[in-house]
Amino acid sequence: MVSTMNLVLFSALLLFSLQTVVSVTPLPFQHPLDPLTKEEITLVQTIVQRKYPTFNNTLSFHYIGLDDPHKDTILKWESTKPTITTLPRKAFAIAIVNTQTHEILIDLQTKTILSDNIHNGNGFPTLSVDEQGVAIELPLKYGPFKESVNKRGLNLSEVVCSTFTLGWFGETQSSRTVRVECFMKESTPNIYVRPISGLTIVVDLDLLKIVEYHDGGIIPVPAADNTEYRLSQQKPPFGPKHYGLATHQPEGPGFQISGHSVSWANWKFHIGFDPRAGLVISLASIYDLEKHKSRRVLYKGYISELFVPYQDPTDDFFYKTFFDAGEFGFGLSTVSLVPNRDCPSNAQFLAAKDGMT
Structure with a gap:
């Protein structure tokens, strides 16, 4: 499409x-x-x-x-x-x-x-939207990840994930892999301020499966306080009231x-x-x-x-x-x-x- x-x-x-x-x-x-x-x-x-x-x-x-x-x-x-x-x-x-x-x-x-x-x-092609879409769903169905979420007392239905490229650190051979990081969307429009830290999730994009997983221990998820940035949700003097601008172009x-x-x-x-x-x-x-x-x-x-x-x-x-x-x-x-x-x-x-x- x-x-x-x-x-x-x-x-x-x-x-x-x-x-x-x-x-x-x-x-x-x-x-x-x-x-x-x-x-x-x-x-x-x-x-x-x-x-x-x-x-x-x-x-x-x-x-x-x-x-x-x-x-x-x-x-x-x-x-x-x-x-x-x-x-x-x-x-x-x-x-x-x-x-x-x-x-x-x-x-x-x-x-x-x-x-x-x-x-x-050297190098790999640009990531496709489709493969990234598959990769970010994998942790939500992966048993060890769900155990990590439960261990932290988090609600799995409020978890969203995103892909991150791994960089290159001198390896002579490498595969098409990405890191997947997950966040809590609960009570905030900005998921990136609420990461679920301490987890290592590596996805092979050719296999479309998790090939490495490690839970390094519980790190508290940051609170959602004061993370709202949308204009419609702001209070005076920052919003939501604002004044429009009219433009006239007779020619x-x-x-x-x-x-x-x-x-x-x-x-x-x-x-x-x-x-x-x-x-x-x-x-x-x-x-x-x-x-x-x-x-x-x-x-x-x-x-x-x-x-x-x-x-x-x-x-x-x-x-x-x-x-x-x-x-x-x-x-x-x-x-x-x-x-x-x-x-x-x-x-x-x-x-x-x-x-x-």
């Missing part, structure tokens, strides 16, 4: 966040850097599943995105001011087939696989959107979306008022990675050395923007698809 998220464009200023943007329906004119459409993502999945039928293969997709044409090719194409797409359109997919990581290049026009290589080097918005291309003031740029990188800005140029012509200031820009090492040597934290983009995906982590909460009521939205959820 292809998930849908929202992006907002302000009238006075174009504001982007990691929660971005592609068009829902295929465009009559498709820019070669346009992100994959819903139909193209489905086509990729169909082509790969045709080669590796799921009735006799274990198959999971961990990345499906546009395989960008070379920069020189794009610049040459752009210089001709084309009205039709003349460049080959390709997709790149990362899939795990029977525990092996495949890097697959697909020609979307001929609907054929151009290459299918097995990755044998309409100050920007124009054509497909995935945006013009605002003297700026022009292309908007892309990627499951790993999230928002991608390409071909950004500004009109130079002194030279009376546009000049390129950015060919392509996105957040390549966000590294978060906790650097806490205790058992519950030492392994937390997150690569947010590579391990979890900025695009996969996007959420919907809400008018009058995250953005003005007159915001204009475009949809984004990650193809993984």
Whole structure:
């Protein structure tokens, strides 16, 4: 299923966040850097599943995105001011087939696989939403974990869990495993302030089973006092009363959107979306008022990675050395923007698809 998220464009200023943007329906004119459409993502999945039928293969997709044409090719194409797409359109997919990581290049026009290589080097694909969903349910059905919960006097129905990547500490060989931590959701909207500490739970994502469990002893779960942060639950002077802001645009918005291309003031740029990188800005140029012509200031820009090492040597934290983009995906982590909460009521939205959820 292809998930849908929202992006907002302000009238006075174009504001982007990691929660971005592609068009829902295929465009009559498709820019070669346009992100994959819903139909193209489905086509990729169909082509790969045709080669590796799921009735006799274990198959999971961990990345499906546009395989960008070379920069020189794009610049040459752009210089001709084309009205039709003349460049080959390709997709790149990362899939795990029977525990092996495949890097697959697909020609979307001929609907054929151009290459299918097995990755044998370091590293693993981005975590999928589906496998994480299975992993966080495993402790709730695991006998030793339920015993640990009972020993602490906790209510199992109030327990929720989350996956955490393990990091790398010099091992020559490693498997696709994650740590699962569990929390108490009782009496708080912020589960992370109420961890069930002292437990080590390791899940093998290929086997989808708990392969290591250790109870290091009872550590009291922090109380839920003063952990409420939702505006609707705040008391004066912090909330819930707040004042609105009205915006009037008699001549309409100050920007124009054509497909995935945006013009605002003297700026022009292309908007892309990627499951790993999230928002991608390409071909950004500004009109130079002194030279009376546009000049390129950015060919392509996105957040390549966000590294978060906790650097806490205790058992519950030492392994937390997150690569947010590579391990979890900025695009996969996007959420919907809400008018009058995250953005003005007159915001204009475009949809984004990650193809993984």
